[in-house]
Amino acid sequence: MPSHSSTAAALDPRDFLAIDHLLSDEERDIRDVVRSFVRDHVVPNVGEWFEEGRIPRELPRELGKLGVLGMHLDGYGCAGASATAYGLACLELEAGDSGVRSLVSVQGSLAMYAIYRWGSEEQKQEWLPRMAAGEAVGCFGLTEPDSGSDPGSMRTYARRDGDDWILRGQKMWITNGSLADVAVVWASTDEGIRGFVVPKGTKGFTTQDIHSKMSLRASVTSELILDEVRLPSSAMLPGATSLRGPLSCLNEARYGIVWGAAGAARACYEAALDYSTTRVQFGKPIASFQLQQQKLANMALEVNRATLLALHLGRMKDEGRLRPEHVSMGKLGNVNAALDVARTARQVLGANGITLEYPVIRHMNNLESVVTYEGTADVHALVIGGAVTGIQAFR
CATH class of the missing domain: 1.20.140.10 (Butyryl-CoA Dehydrogenase, subunit A, domain 3)
Structure with a gap:
């Protein structure tokens, strides 16, 4: 019988099960780049951000240069990374702070993904490259004061007026709200639940930050107020017709x-x-x-x-x-x-x-x-x- 001998690897208390060995070289490289960014730019400062209840305005652009905004999407300035690589980036970002990972998640997996998955080609071309670069920040307006776990009961309503849509309602607990250059807002219509791309500065669209938080303090959390907001038909996400x-x-x-x-x-x-x-x-x-x-x-x-x-x-x-x-x-x-x-x-x-x-x-x-x-x-x-x-x- 042939004899087999093996030498067990030394135990790493920070990676006890040697999970690093399960990753590809590319996945480790992406992980290490994000980890270095967090170590150098987030960890030394995030305690102060948390205490002061703010997140730097320049952070989205820095994250855009890092390449993590919408990194799992293809085209439009996005990296087209694997889901696993994106997950590893989220792990490292939240090891820094949940607020930083939330900014990236809301930007890439909510606002950008909504436009990418359900938007028109014109909407994609207009917003996704700028959002991937961090030049434009997005938010996702679904939750309402009386509609959290049951989004189907939302009261925000959009009605047709000729070729336009008019939105009226209120969204609550919206990450990136007042920071955002564009909001993806979901509303009930006579045709079902529809999504709308609402640029910052649109008449009747305002935001109000939520203060006195004891959690996610290094993150912007806002209320969105839609008071007879008139949008062209091109603002509606054409692919989404339900929850x-x-x-x-x-x-x-x-x-x-x-x-x-x-x-x-x-x-x-x-x-x-x-x-x-x-x-x-x-x-x-x-x-x-x-x-x-x-x-x-x-x-x-x-x-x-x-x-x-x-x-x-x-x-x-x-x-x-x-x-x-x-x-x-x-x-x-x-x-x-x-x-x-x-x-x-x-x-x-x-x-x-x-x-x-x-x-x-x-x-x-x-x-x-x-x-x-x-x-x-x-x-x-x-x-x-x-x-x-x-x-x-x-x-």
Whole structure:
């Protein structure tokens, strides 16, 4: 019998299951470029952005130069990257801050994707190249004050007036709202749910920022007000005639969150790991105590499990096999896991865990928004429940 010998690779506490080995050279290169950008431009500044409740106006252009805005779309100045590569970018961006990943998700997976998937060629030519470069920022107007998990009950209404459309209504909790040069607004019409491209400055279209947030502070969140906004017929997205339009965009954005949550979890775990090996109590690093090692082991488990789940869904998406129900499982599992990791890391850091000197409390607060937006944890649980039982609980 021939003998076989192998040498096991050394364990990397930051990549315990050697997930890096599962990536292609191109995927690693993209990941590393985004990671370097986040390390150099986001991490040193984001605590200040969070504390001041702002995000730099120049950031979209910087992200455009990086090539991550609409990077998974083809043509119109977009890179045409794989779903997995886009996911890795989301992971690294959210390891910096959920607000930065949200800006990229809303730009590329909501506003740009809506125009790319459902828009006319003229709309694509007008907006997508500028949005890919970060020269124009987009937002996505679906959620309303009284219509969150049930978008079909939206009150924003569009009526025909000759060759024009007139929109009246209100949208709430809109990321990039007042920052945006263009809003994709969804409205009920006599012909079904339709989408409209509404440029900034259109008469009757105004925004109002939401203040006093304790989460996603390094992000612009706004109310959109549409007061008899008159638009030409060319402003309507011709391909979308039902809720399938906005829901398809949400599924794209949720996919990015699956990856992003793993990034936030990783950042919290790494902060706790570094802290525990240098913080000395009772004459030795706290990492030497059994209770702290148990916390670190559980965090490492959740981070690796979340990253593997995201990677598996990315491969499925690239192969054309990914269903919305799969994305629901990814978002539900990974965001809940990230919340657990953040809360555990906060305990490891003790009192230092509540300061912005460390990333943990910022990620922990941000994740309280991530678990709610793009479909609440409850709704995603019901989507999965309906898939496994064949019984829809909320319809």
